[in-house]
Amino acid sequence: MKITRIETIHLDEFPAATWVQIHTDGGQVGLGETWFGPRAVSGAIHEIFSPMLIGKDPLAIERHWRDMFDMANAFGFAGAEARAISAIDIALWDIAGQISQQPIYNLLGGACRDRIPTYNTNASYGEVRDLELSMEDAGTVAKSLLDDGISIMKWAFTDPFADPSRGMFLSDNDLDLMMEPMRQVRNAVGKDMAVANDGHGRWNLQNAIRIGKAMDQFGMFWQEELIQPTNVQNHVTLAHEIEAPVCVSERLISKFQFREYLREGAAEIVMPDLIWTGGITETKKIATMAEAEDAPVAPHDTTGPVNVFACAHICMNAPNAWVMETVRAFYGPTGWYNRIIEPNIIVEDGHLLAPEGPGLGTKLKSDVFDRSDMHMESSDEPGGDHWGGFTSGYEVYTNDDGQRAIRKRS
Numbered sequence: 001m002k003i004t005r006i007e008t009i010h011l012d013e014f015p016a017a018t019w020v021q022i023h024t025d026g027g028q029v030g031l032g033e034t035w036f037g038p039r040a041v042s043g044a045i046h047e048i049f050s051p052m053l054i055g056k057d058p059l060a061i062e063r064h065w066r067d068m069f070d071m072a073n074a075f076g077f078a079g080a081e082a083r084a085i086s087a088i089d090i091a092l093w094d095i096a097g098q099i100s101q102q103p104i105y106n107l108l109g110g111a112c113r114d115r116i117p118t119y120n121t122n123a124s125y126g127e128v129r130d131l132e133l134s135m136e137d138a139g140t141v142a143k144s145l146l147d148d149g150i151s152i153m154k155w156a157f158t159d160p161f162a163d164p165s166r167g168m169f170l171s172d173n174d175l176d177l178m179m180e181p182m183r184q185v186r187n188a189v190g191k192d193m194a195v196a197n198d199g200h201g202r203w204n205l206q207n208a209i210r211i212g213k214a215m216d217q218f219g220m221f222w223q224e225e226l227i228q229p230t231n232v233q234n235h236v237t238l239a240h241e242i243e244a245p246v247c248v249s250e251r252l253i254s255k256f257q258f259r260e261y262l263r264e265g266a267a268e269i270v271m272p273d274l275i276w277t278g279g280i281t282e283t284k285k286i287a288t289m290a291e292a293e294d295a296p297v298a299p300h301d302t303t304g305p306v307n308v309f310a311c312a313h314i315c316m317n318a319p320n321a322w323v324m325e326t327v328r329a330f331y332g333p334t335g336w337y338n339r340i341i342e343p344n345i346i347v348e349d350g351h352l353l354a355p356e357g358p359g360l361g362t363k364l365k366s367d368v369f370d371r372s373d374m375h376m377e378s379s380d381e382p383g384g385d386h387w388g389g390f391t392s393g394y395e396v397y398t399n400d401d402g403q404r405a406i407r408k409r410s
């Protein structure tokens, strides 16, 4: 079996999204996704990775991941290359599931559960204005989510306070005002709603400690990225200073960046973003590394529907999967997932259900390909074994005189 064609698909309506389809000579079509910088991602896929993969066995996922990573690591691996690898990797797992007629979680070792608790990130789309409502009256959103069976929510309510000084200055009065959304939630629904705060990496360490300590009175579900994950020791300090667990985070790319945070105890909750950090292959390994440190895994979302499907397979499989991020404004009846994929994800009683069917369990709707704002790029030419320098082009062999020598590969 061979990979015959790799496509990238963009829609003007969703300028951050890249969908990837990988075709095989067996008729399978694997689907992947990543988010942000779609032109750079398409460049990486068609210029660098497609020539490496066309003509190759789609089932050699581990080998392909390492070949792509080693190529990308010629210049530091994170960025558009890592996002491209992530999208390709999901599509290859989808193909493996279709060939074996199994959901991906069964290929990862089977299911530990058939559903995972989900939390809502208060984002807005169409009629659902959870972000604006959260900023005005978080208690109202908490009540509305509880009505939907969802008892955990997250948003970034410290961002407006960080903007003027890039997180350097925070007055005592503003610190108090920053607590207002938590007071609103507790007044409205008591402790029925768990709340996580996402700091979006906007604070310096000193202010992060002040914010974390001030919020500790409310029993926060976690504190995520109060500081950027660029300094392991600062996260160790933060974790020691505040009571809420420190969550790290969607910006860490690959097991190699997570390793430092796990080894130092700086990540009390591990939040890989599957479509950035290296796909299903890498997220499974990060989850296992976290398991060895007794750290729960809570995959990151607020992006596209294929990510949620891919994360769902990790969440069903990984023993230490804890909660899954989803956005009701996106997946709900007036959201946009319904217009892109079929079937949609299913959230029931605050839980994301296991995908059904072989592979990923969803595909792009045929309507997507008829849209006037759809742009597709396609690659179907192999680049050869020596393409791009990830192998030397030479080999060591034993010559006719019985001596070891080097020659150019034929």
Ligand SMILES: [Mg+2]
Binding pocket: 198, 200, 224, 225, 250
């Ligand atoms: Mg975040």
